[in-house]
Amino acid sequence: MSVADKVVKIIAEQAMLETSDVSLDNSLEDIGIDSLGLVESIFAIEEEFDITIPFNANAPSNSDFDITSVAKIIQGIERLVKEQAA
Template identity: 60%
Template sequence: MTDDIRNRIRTIIAEQAMLEPDQVTDEATPADLGIDSLGLVESIFALEEEFDISIPFNANEPEKSEFDISNMGTIIAAVERLVAEKGA
C-alpha cells in the first residue's frame, strides 16, 4: 500500500511540475521541480482530493505549517502519515 501511495503522490506532483513521475525524487524540493507557491497550493489541493485528507498547510506562512514541504520525501512521508491516521 505504501508504494501505491508514493506512486500516486509522485504522479500528482509530476503532473503539476509537467515532469515524469520518476523525475520526482525524495531529495527534490518544490523549487527544484519548478513548482512555485501557487503550484504548491494546487498540488496540496490535489493530494487532499486524491486521498480524502486534510493537509494542515498555511500557504501564507508555510514556515509555521505542521506540514513539512522542504522536499518531496517529507511531503510523501506526511501524506502517508495522514492517510494512515485516517484509516486508523
C-alpha cells in the same frame, strides 16, 4: 499504486515532468513548482486521498506539515492517511 507513487504522479503532473524526473530528495522549488503550484498540489493530494492537510500558504514553514522535499511530503501524507484510517 502506493501512496508514494500517487504523490509523485501528482507532483510530476503539476511540474509538467515525467514521474521518472522527480526524485525523492527534490524540493518543489527544484522542479519548478511555485507557491500557486504548491497550493494546487496540496489540493490535488487532498482530493486523491480524501484527507485534510494542515497547510497555510502565508507561512508554509510554520504549518504542521513538512514540504521541504518530495520525501517529506510523502511521509506526511502516509501519516495522515494512516490517521484517517485509524
